[in-house]
Amino acid sequence: MTTAQHLAALPAWLREVDIALAANPQILISGNLRDYILLPRPKPAPAQLADVVEALHAVLAAAGHTSLIAFDPVDGPRVLMDDGHGSAAKIVRGAQSADGVLGVLSVLLREVVGADRPCCLIIDGASRLVPDADFSIAEMHRVLIIAEKLMNTARRHPVAGPHRTQLYNTVFWLVDQENDLPHWLIGAEAARVVSIPAPGLGQRRDAVSTLVSSLPEVPDRGTSARDALIDRYARQTSGLTLRSIREINRLAIDRRIAAADIEDAIRMFRVGVPDNPWQDVALKERIRRGTELLGVRVLGQPAAIRKSVDILIRSSMGLTGAHTASSGARPQGVLFFAGPTGVGKTELAKSIAELVFGRAEAFLRFDMSEFSAEQAEARLIGAPPGYIGHNSGGELTNAVRQQPFQLILFDEIEKAHPRILDKFLQILEDGRLTDGNGSTVFFSETLLVFTSNLGVYCSDEQGRRVPVVARGSPYPVVESTIRAAVADHFIKEIGRPEILNRIGDNVVVFDFISAETAARLVPMFVGNVTDRVRAHTGVSVTVDEKVHRTLLDVALTRLDFGGRGVAATVESLLVNPLARALFDLAPKVTDVVVTALAESAEGWTVQLG
Template identity: 30%
Template sequence: RIEALRAIRDKLEAHATHRQDGPDREGNGRLSPEEIAQLQQELSRLNAELEQIQGDSPLMQVCVNAQAIADVVSGWTGIPVGKMVKDEIHTVLSLKERLEERIIGQSHALEAISQRIQTARARLEDPRRPIGVFLLVGPSGVGKTETAITLADVLYGGERNMVTINMSEYQEAHTVSGLKGSPPGYVGYGEGGVLTEAVRRKPYCVVLLDEMEKAHPDVMELFYQVFDKGVLEDAEGREIDFKNTVILMTSNVGTETIMKLCADPETRPEPEALVEALRPDLLQVFKPAFLGRLIVVPYYPITDDVMRKIIELQLGRIRDRLQESHRAQFTYDEALVTEIARRCTEVESGARNVDHILTRTLLPEISREFLARMAAGETISRVHVSVGEDGGFCYQIE
């Protein structure tokens, strides 16, 4: 069908060109203005129909344009170009709002991160440094890792452009070589470091250093030149460029202080005051020179209201997946949100309990029914979840 439309379009173009520019254009064979307008209208209609058939991601480009070249360059280099660059300014301007679509209850943290990235994008910060260097501190399950994932998705086009390193694996001084590569004469020379090789291949990315407080002090000092100059020399003498990265470090240091000060949501301190309260805890683990090179961003514990919003967000994602994969509606009673929130009794685990309940209870039970219907050749149009008298989940599948 696409080939037929292209052939008709080319034929119409050739016909119109021949009629207008041919040697006999002054003769009787010349098209009238009305006929030319009709041909152009038909050509526009065919082009529109072709675009509708191809959709947003055509398997074959009609012509090799700037976007097609940009896609190839992006695939080879890991550098986002084309439409992503064109929309980058608008993306950065609305960064906080887009982050808040997926991260609930941490507006102050998202504001701090967004402001720093916007300043860097406006080229008002030192261009030699990374776009942003942040230390996210707070209890588990409050959105620190999700912030990194969302930033990679919004700024760089997907989680594939996120480099994640578990710093608990670098508790000894000699493990520095694992990050930047083994020196000449040692096992592993030439293979590249976990950090340097990943950023060399993906220079535009989010770098997530998880549990930074567990790294050896010598490992932490390795990052001084990254934070200051935006480069890190690997074992082979190559300078790896970090200037286009956003570096996020997570830490649970000061969790007890945060939980104590934020026990009452009505009297919890402002972010700036909370950072000052955390400074003694942070200085027990991190050197002042290290903290002076980054922005400390505290994350508040999850409140009951925030927990309900997170549950609704997760259920909304299930609804979207059902609609996309099976064209089925997904609805639930408000009691379901209340029951899931009631089961999330471990404050220290934050919102991770929500995902645990959904993936271990609700989704497996729905999946079994879906597979049974699919095996029987039946379709499902609607799924409704309610809560029984015993607190168990009840499913109505049509």
């Protein structure tokens, strides 16, 4: 491989560095700084995984440089390349006699840039030179103004290599973020800022190709099975660094995970849990009975239950996002529950959590009306560095990090600030979110449920709340009206069509509570009341059929409030007066019958028989 071919095969940011050698005496490098870099080698040798310092070393050597010094705040200076005259070693020896880390760096800057022979300097960990990038510290300020002056007075030298012009004795600053150095240094005309991007699919595939041979039970070279494995492995690691891919490989070797099951190693790396409950045989059996089990707790919503179960089936079969190239990182399922209030949206979410994860506590709820202000974003992901509480993390990111297998409900999503809604784009597309501390949290094992009341009511010209679709309308009319309202909200009102695109066809519309459903809810709520009375007082309460009819008649007048209206009816007509009657009951009475309900000026009362 010729030098020109070698440079052409390098990542774009390294080619940019090579171009800058003749034009910029100082180069600031940031971005994906701690990742591995793929360096090409002559065929058939695979590409080499190198760190950023090694990659810069390779580019400078290809450009013809023969003297290179690397410096970091921990180990100080070290020689990476030295010409036949010992120029780099002499500079390092002279600098080591200076006082302190910043004193050593000051000498290195002067000696490297002012050297009569070509020599370059890499300052690794430049963001760690002083605490919190405090440029006002006298020693640090002096280093920076020395660097600025040297940048403006730097001379170029002949370098035997492919470049046609002379090259600078370049100084490289490796920083976490661009603002870790002052604007008057990084913004100078002679400086160049180069950002290292996250690895794309092609780079991940090349990295996997160099690592896959060490996996247990890997297919033979040159076979279609091996090619398919490499492609699948690379696609499943979307959003991860090459360093992470190398660690996944080591994890698979350590846990004896076969190459064909590399997804298990990727999932284990992301969430740190060895077992995969989505592949549990018992879960598949529960999902198989999902329509029946969910229908017991959520009444009158067969269409919503059926759609939800379909998504659970898809997740248990490992087909979530199977139509996309990077499906492995996405949440296991996304549901958008829309419809009138009190029809079972939250109850269905709770029931799904218990059905899938086998425990009620695998349910996390966020009331998005509490996130209507832009600054409320810090509650979800944590405050950024420099703000109070930035070390405590966010409520959402902390919860998912601690328990990756759970259902997360975002209630009344339309009330959240649009800036906060943007956070869901990354979750829905990439299955990950970066918290205020810069740590990545993965949502690949979660179920996400959004709820909304959009499309049920609107405001008329007088500002009054009027129904958009009437209770009793056929379900197809309710569904189409609410779906259109959801689309209008995201596309026209808040200008976030991309969120709706990520949700896709997972909008589940709930119907109004019908009289038939109310007739089933009343005895269910009454049964809950009698069970509670027996458990807490030991008194057995029987409710007469006439009382049930009275409760239902009143509940039917409150169906605009859905199941909550039915529950409120049972509470006000039965629970409150029954509590008063039992409070005054003789101690030895263990059985009572509620024979009637009566309404008076003082409210409802029960008649006991």
